[in-house]
Amino acid sequence: MIKKLLLLALAMSLPVAQAAEWSGNIALQNRYFLHDPLVQNTEQHSNHVSLSAEPEFYHSWDDNQQSLTFTPYVRIDQYDNERSHGDIRELNWQRVFENWELKAGISKVYWGVTESQHLVDVINQTDFVENIDGEDKLGQPMIRALYEHELGTLNLFILPGFRERTFADAEGRPRAFPVVDTNQAQYESSAEENHIDYALRWFQMVGNWEIGLSWFKGTSREPVFLPATRNGQPVLLPYYPQMTQSSLDAQMTTEEWLWKLELISRNWRNTDSQTQLLVNENYLALTAGFEYTFVGVLESDADLGLVMEYLYDDRDEATTGFFENDLMTGLRLALNDAQSTEALLGVIIDVDTQESLLSLEASRRLGDRWKLELEIRSFQHVNRLSRLQSLKNDDFIQLDLAYYF
Amino acid sequence: MKQVTINTLMLALCLMTSFTAVAETAEEKGLAIATEADKRETGFKDSVANMTMELKNKQGKTSVREVRVKSLEVDGDGDKGLSIFDTPKDIKGTASLTYSHALKPDEQWLYLPALKRVKRISSKNKSGPFMGSEFAYEDISSQEIEKYTYKYLRDENLNGIDCFVIERYPAYRHSGYTRQLAWINKQEYRPEKIMFYDRKNSLLKTLNYSGYKQYLDKYWRAEKMHMVNHQTGKSTLLTWHEYQFQTGLTDSDFNRNSLKRAR
Numbered sequence: 001m002i003k004k005l006l007l008l009a010l011a012m013s014l015p016v017a018q019a020a021e022w023s024g025n026i027a028l029q030n031r032y033f034l035h036d037p038l039v040q041n042t043e044q045h046s047n048h049v050s051l052s053a054e055p056e057f058y059h060s061w062d063d064n065q066q067s068l069t070f071t072p073y074v075r076i077d078q079y080d081n082e083r084s085h086g087d088i089r090e091l092n093w094q095r096v097f098e099n100w101e102l103k104a105g106i107s108k109v110y111w112g113v114t115e116s117q118h119l120v121d122v123i124n125q126t127d128f129v130e131n132i133d134g135e136d137k138l139g140q141p142m143i144r145a146l147y148e149h150e151l152g153t154l155n156l157f158i159l160p161g162f163r164e165r166t167f168a169d170a171e172g173r174p175r176a177f178p179v180v181d182t183n184q185a186q187y188e189s190s191a192e193e194n195h196i197d198y199a200l201r202w203f204q205m206v207g208n209w210e211i212g213l214s215w216f217k218g219t220s221r222e223p224v225f226l227p228a229t230r231n232g233q234p235v236l237l238p239y240y241p242q243m244t245q246s247s248l249d250a251q252m253t254t255e256e257w258l259w260k261l262e263l264i265s266r267n268w269r270n271t272d273s274q275t276q277l278l279v280n281e282n283y284l285a286l287t288a289g290f291e292y293t294f295v296g297v298l299e300s301d302a303d304l305g306l307v308m309e310y311l312y313d314d315r316d317e318a319t320t321g322f323f324e325n326d327l328m329t330g331l332r333l334a335l336n337d338a339q340s341t342e343a344l345l346g347v348i349i350d351v352d353t354q355e356s357l358l359s360l361e362a363s364r365r366l367g368d369r370w371k372l373e374l375e376i377r378s379f380q381h382v383n384r385l386s387r388l389q390s391l392k393n394d395d396f397i398q399l400d401l402a403y404y405f
Numbered sequence: 406m407k408q409v410t411i412n413t414l415m416l417a418l419c420l421m422t423s424f425t426a427v428a429e430t431a432e433e434k435g436l437a438i439a440t441e442a443d444k445r446e447t448g449f450k451d452s453v454a455n456m457t458m459e460l461k462n463k464q465g466k467t468s469v470r471e472v473r474v475k476s477l478e479v480d481g482d483g484d485k486g487l488s489i490f491d492t493p494k495d496i497k498g499t500a501s502l503t504y505s506h507a508l509k510p511d512e513q514w515l516y517l518p519a520l521k522r523v524k525r526i527s528s529k530n531k532s533g534p535f536m537g538s539e540f541a542y543e544d545i546s547s548q549e550i551e552k553y554t555y556k557y558l559r560d561e562n563l564n565g566i567d568c569f570v571i572e573r574y575p576a577y578r579h580s581g582y583t584r585q586l587a588w589i590n591k592q593e594y595r596p597e598k599i600m601f602y603d604r605k606n607s608l609l610k611t612l613n614y615s616g617y618k619q620y621l622d623k624y625w626r627a628e629k630m631h632m633v634n635h636q637t638g639k640s641t642l643l644t645w646h647e648y649q650f651q652t653g654l655t656d657s658d659f660n661r662n663s664l665k666r667a668r
Contacts, residue, residue: 023494023497023498025494025495058668060668064668067666067668094666096666099657101662101666108521109521110520110521110522110523135520146662148657148660148662153661153662203661205661210525251525253512253525253526253527255510255527255528255529255579256527256529257527258525258526258527291527293527293529295529295532295533295579296532296533296581301533301534303533305527336533336534336537337534337537338460338462338468338537338538339537340495340496340536340537365493365495367468368468368469368492368493368494369493369494369495371495402495404493404494404495404497405494
């Protein structure tokens with residue numbers, strides 16, 4: 001026993017002898033909502049202050065062939081108890097071999113190329129209370145093996161354990177009406193959140209092309225909502241069906257053009273629009289477009305990028321997403337200055353109804369350790385029957401001041 | 406008679422040879438200098454170094470960036486490079502991968518650690534500032550012969566160093582410069598000073614090299630590179646530390662997967 005302990009102590013002291021470091025950020029956020037809540041109620045507020053922290057511990061040894069990463073995350077929101085939450089974004093061990101890699105633990109994976117939405121990216125659950133753009137993700141338990149070959153990179157994922165999507169509570173904004181009751185989540189699989197999911201991804205670069213083919217089988221990260229009640233009040237229950245999704249993502253890069261495509265084919269269960277019963281559904285969706293960059297605009301050091309993407313879903317208005325026949329137009333400005341000042345202005349317009357979602361994200365470094373971020377989201381011409389209906393009064397302006405260490 | 410013919414022929418040959426020597430044009434001599442400089446650079450295989458950039462604005466306010474740089478020599482093409490950013494802290498963990506090319510645009514990828522996303526980016530902008538500094542990407546990427554056409558101007562003594570002064574004209578059509586004046590050390594064929602002229606042919610920047618050290622008994626690397634922008638009054642001092650050569654890096658250390666795990 002003592003011998004074992006000694007060996008263990010030795011094994012642990014070896015890595016400690018090498019580089020270990022903490023880094024991360026703490027941020028203060030203020031969100032101001034421009035309009036009264038959708039339903040006149042006393043629960044919701046027009047101004048939220050919140051504080052978040054994301055420290056990261058990284059430690060590598062064995063000539064960087066092995067590493068340990070730990071990234072906890074926490075946010076405390078003034079009113080929204082669901083938005084006040086903690087998560088382990090990462091807690092994993094990684095080992096790199098000659099032409100393959102192994103990773104075990106909680107981690108984050110990103111797939112895809114487009115800007116307006118991320119159809120192909122299905123490994124991690126969306127941390128929806130953080131932001132409605134779907135770019136914040138919860139940590140996902142996984143075992144990942146990566147194999148590099150001249151015919152491409154192959155990734156194999158085993159995903160034990162499912163993370164539920166986060167939703168704002170009754171006091172939170174923006175939120176769904178009625179509120180999503182995360183305590184009553186339902187699953188198609190009898191294993192519920194313990195279902196083991198699998199995924200495969202092949203990726204290859206050929207000349208100016210980069211192509212990814214992915215396949216996922218398991219619990220859908222996107223829920224379907226079922227009407228229900230809690231204490232006599234109407235609520236929405238998130239229902240997580242099983243799904244199989246195959247996808248293609250591709251990018252072609254020339255001097256100033258980036259051409260992008262994400263295409264998915266999904267098979268899952270969704271509620272029938274007539275009977276409200278859960279039925280099998282197959283559908284296709286895609287995002288396709290380009291980004292063109294004007295470099296050194298107006299004889300300055302700044303770059304200006306024009307982004308256009310078309311968003312399509314063959315279920316038409318029955319989509320469970322927000323976009324089924326929409327056009328995204330964006331302008332990306334990078335001043336290339338010492339403060340790394342950047343801005344992205346985007347608008348996604350429904351071609352049929354002109355319903356639109358406007359967003360501005362801008363950031364600038366202050367000194368060496370601070371960063372100021374501005375975000376504006378606004379919903380225009382919201383159709384009475386649209387899925388965006390519950391968000392239509394939730395235009396907001398958000399300021400983040402972050403300190404990095 | 407025969408004897409005379411041979412003598413005449415010899416004389417003619419001698420004349421021709423000397424004539425050729427005399428007739429080496431300024432362009433040919435410029436190219437010859439660049440070729441010799443390139444030859445002396447060849448064979449370093451790979452290098453690893455830490456770089457500190459100190460940016461100074463007109464008011465003298467400074468900010469610092471720290472970058473770790475890995476380079477891989479590629480035969481007959483521009484080098485491959487991997488840069489990992491340590492400060493400013495908000496971009497810590499960001500990394501960039503570049504396959505540089507002489508005449509074609511570079512291939513470039515960026516790793517964004519917050520999203521875990523690798524982005525292939527448009528790289529037409531070789532003339533853009535590197536991390537907000539006074540160095541453009543094209544100033545710090547590998548210097549291939551084909552990147553310029555050359556013209557020898559004169560010999561000149563620069564602070565006690567005998568130099569060739571050559572003028573070079575970027576071949577890449579999106580370069581930010583019309584021309585550069587380079588002072589090349591006659592002994593070691595390494596640059597001592599470069600003056601950059603913008604697209605309107607006005608003097609834009611001056612770069613001075615100092616603290617040269619020789620590695621592996623062959624390769625000269627400047628410890629300090631000081632770039633002054635005459636039009637804005639800003640400057641950047643680039644300091645290189647802990648150079649290592651032939652560390653055994655290979656192509657597989659310069660791909661998307663290695664970019665993702667670069668720290």
